[in-house]
Amino acid sequence: MNVLNFVHAFFSDGAHWQGYDGIPQRLLEHVRYTLLALALAAAVGLPVGLLTGHTGRGGNALAFVANAARALPSFGLLVLAVLLIGFGLLPVMIPLVVLAVPPILVTTYEAVRSVDPSPVDAARGMGMHESRILLRVELPVALPLILSGLRSAAIQIVSTATIAAYVSLGGLGRYIVDGLYQRDYEKVVGGATLVAVLALLTLAVFWAAGRLAVSPGVRRR
Amino acid sequence: MIRIDSVTKRYPDGTVAVDRLSLDVPDRSITVLVGPSGCGKTTTLRMINRMVEPTEGAILLDGEDVRRRPVTALRRSMGYVIQNAGLFPHRTIVDNIATVPRMLGWGRRRARERAAELMERVGLDTALAERYPYQLSGGQQQRVGVARALAADPPVLLMDEPFSAVDPVVRKGLQDELLRIQDELGKTIVFVTHDIDEAVKLGTMVAVLREGGRLAQYAPPAELLSAPADAFVEDFLGADRGIRRLSFLPSAALELTTDAVVPADAPAERIAAADARHLLVTDPEGRPLGWAEPGELTAGDIRTDRLLPPGRPFVPGTDSLRVALDCAVLSPTGWAVAVDADGRVTGVVSQQAIGEAIRAAHAVGRTDRAGVAP
Numbered sequence: 001m002n003v004l005n006f007v008h009a010f011f012s013d014g015a016h017w018q019g020y021d022g023i024p025q026r027l028l029e030h031v032r033y034t035l036l037a038l039a040l041a042a043a044v045g046l047p048v049g050l051l052t053g054h055t056g057r058g059g060n061a062l063a064f065v066a067n068a069a070r071a072l073p074s075f076g077l078l079v080l081a082v083l084l085i086g087f088g089l090l091p092v093m094i095p096l097v098v099l100a101v102p103p104i105l106v107t108t109y110e111a112v113r114s115v116d117p118s119p120v121d122a123a124r125g126m127g128m129h130e131s132r133i134l135l136r137v138e139l140p141v142a143l144p145l146i147l148s149g150l151r152s153a154a155i156q157i158v159s160t161a162t163i164a165a166y167v168s169l170g171g172l173g174r175y176i177v178d179g180l181y182q183r184d185y186e187k188v189v190g191g192a193t194l195v196a197v198l199a200l201l202t203l204a205v206f207w208a209a210g211r212l213a214v215s216p217g218v219r220r221r
Numbered sequence: 222m223i224r225i226d227s228v229t230k231r232y233p234d235g236t237v238a239v240d241r242l243s244l245d246v247p248d249r250s251i252t253v254l255v256g257p258s259g260c261g262k263t264t265t266l267r268m269i270n271r272m273v274e275p276t277e278g279a280i281l282l283d284g285e286d287v288r289r290r291p292v293t294a295l296r297r298s299m300g301y302v303i304q305n306a307g308l309f310p311h312r313t314i315v316d317n318i319a320t321v322p323r324m325l326g327w328g329r330r331r332a333r334e335r336a337a338e339l340m341e342r343v344g345l346d347t348a349l350a351e352r353y354p355y356q357l358s359g360g361q362q363q364r365v366g367v368a369r370a371l372a373a374d375p376p377v378l379l380m381d382e383p384f385s386a387v388d389p390v391v392r393k394g395l396q397d398e399l400l401r402i403q404d405e406l407g408k409t410i411v412f413v414t415h416d417i418d419e420a421v422k423l424g425t426m427v428a429v430l431r432e433g434g435r436l437a438q439y440a441p442p443a444e445l446l447s448a449p450a451d452a453f454v455e456d457f458l459g460a461d462r463g464i465r466r467l468s469f470l471p472s473a474a475l476e477l478t479t480d481a482v483v484p485a486d487a488p489a490e491r492i493a494a495a496d497a498r499h500l501l502v503t504d505p506e507g508r509p510l511g512w513a514e515p516g517e518l519t520a521g522d523i524r525t526d527r528l529l530p531p532g533r534p535f536v537p538g539t540d541s542l543r544v545a546l547d548c549a550v551l552s553p554t555g556w557a558v559a560v561d562a563d564g565r566v567t568g569v570v571s572q573q574a575i576g577e578a579i580r581a582a583h584a585v586g587r588t589d590r591a592g593v594a595p
């Protein structure tokens with residue numbers, strides 16, 4: 001039996017589409033974890049990245065923290081968090097946020113840094129407040145790069161959120177963890193396929209967001 | 222008036238960009254800061270709107286230290302134009318221009334109307350209003366930059382090498398446009414350039430700066446050309462400053478002769494009476510047709526297609542001695558043709574006569590200076 005057969009068998013089994021362990025339910029859980037983790041990571045990474053990028057200060061410290069965070073293994077962090085806090089959503093969020101903050105933070109910083117200085121200088125020279133320069137000039141111009149940082153963070157969260165299943169939570173990881181345990185490879189492959197599909201969907205969502213949010217003057221189309 | 226009062230700027234790394242500079246910038250005129258790269262022009266300009274703070278000295282706007290004004294209010298009262306225009310790439314042309322009015326709380330509609338009005342003022346087709354900056358040429362972008370700076374009608378305009386990045390033909394157009402706008406609006410403009418020709422063309426007053434941010438000379442362009450303060454200024458003005466100075470001398474006083482001007486239908490006696498090596502033949506309205514030697518002309522049968530071209534004419538009183546001399550140099554006969562505003566010949570003048578006029582003008586200049594010498 002090859003992988004395609006597994007995939008076919010998994011998705012054509014009507015039982016996999018219903019109930020608390022059904023595909024819609026697991027997909028929904030996975031999306032929820034992803035959105036929550038992404039929102040938390042963005043709430044940290046975006047403001048810090050925007051501010052450091054705008055002032056140009058703290059770039060080195062930022063790169064250090066980001067690299068350190070990248071070196072932490074997500075699974076180890078999860079185990080540690082569970083040991084410290086116990087089971088629940090919070091210990092799952094910790095590794096996911098730690099995973100997602102660096103790409104958001106570093107890309108946002110770099111994006112703002114790389115904005116052409118002329119319009120910023122012009123804005124300052126015409127008496128625009130610094131906060132407005134950041135939000136109304138630098139942010140819209142840096143947006144394509146910032147979105148690409150959010151996008152890679154989102155993709156990483158989607159694939160890593162499977163670890164939630166190890167601590168008895170839901171999400172697509174359930175199929176993989178349970179499948180491995182039950183030696184039900186159809187389930188494992190089905191779960192992995194769903195994760196891949198969700199990753200592609202994430203790409204599509206970010207592509208659409210870019211079309212909507214980035215000015216045609218910046219997209220140059 | 223903007224008074225720069227013995228201002229020094231020392232950057233944290235120790236570079237002295239401006240050294241005890243004092244300048245009075247008169248109202249409603251163009252004051253140009255010119256000098257080689259790195260001589261502190263930009264620093265000086267940016268101290269006026271407090272993008273850079275002076276280390277010593279003060280800048281006074283109508284008698285008040287600019288540091289006593291809130292920085293945003295100060296900057297909003299001064300239009301600011303920079304080299305690459307610095308347009309906001311994510312905003313349309315009309316929204317770029319409307320930026321300051323919007324910041325000042327104008328309604329969207331009114332700000333956009335004002336922006337459209339300014340597009341016309343700076344010579345931009347209003348069809349470009351909804352375009353984005355990347356869709357415009359460099360020259361058009363620079364016009365948008367000027368329009369944006371003028372949008373809230375600030376009394377002061379600070380311009381830092383605004384036309385340096387465009388090609389010479391476009392640059393000339395932009396310079397002419399600026400002079401025209403200035404005629405209409407009468408702003409107090411501080412204009413930075415490294416191009417002495419641009420400085421001489423645009424400036425009511427020109428401040429020549431030298432390396433280290435020191436003032437070499439502050440004078441009207443004509444005086445700069447006729448009496449450079451020292452070898453540095455003379456060198457900076459370039460080799461042909463004598464010719465360029467003629468731009469500031471009027472051609473109105475040239476003595477024109479009409480002896481050599483004959484209408485195409487002139488009788489034989491008129492042609493015979495003309496005492497000149499070349500005759501300028503005009504049409505019945507008095508417009509120049511071309512040159513011929515007296516012997517080549519037969520009364521009643523003047524072949525206008527055989528004439529030498531008349532050459533470009535000048536308008537005494539409007540054109541400078543430089544234009545008159547240029548016309549004479551380019552004329553096939555060495556004589557320049559003077560016309561009135563309607564293009565009718567008022568006389569002709571030889572290179573020699575123009576040379577006399579130049580010498581006379583120089584002599585007047587010398588006595589003038591002798592008169593004011595201490």
Ligand SMILES: Nc1ncnc2c1ncn2[C@@H]1O[C@H](COP(=O)(O)OP(=O)(O)O)[C@@H](O)[C@H]1O
Pocket residue numbers: 232233234236237238256257258259260261262263264265
């Ligand atoms: N922010 C800065 N820090 C240190 N030195 C500077 C800074 N800005 C300009 N300078 C130096 O000050 C001098 C004058 O610069 P600037 O005013 O830009 O000259 P210009 O506009 O005439 O080319 C130069 O030597 C330049 O390198």
Ligand SMILES: [Mg+2]
Pocket residue numbers: 262263264
């Ligand atoms: Mg400069």
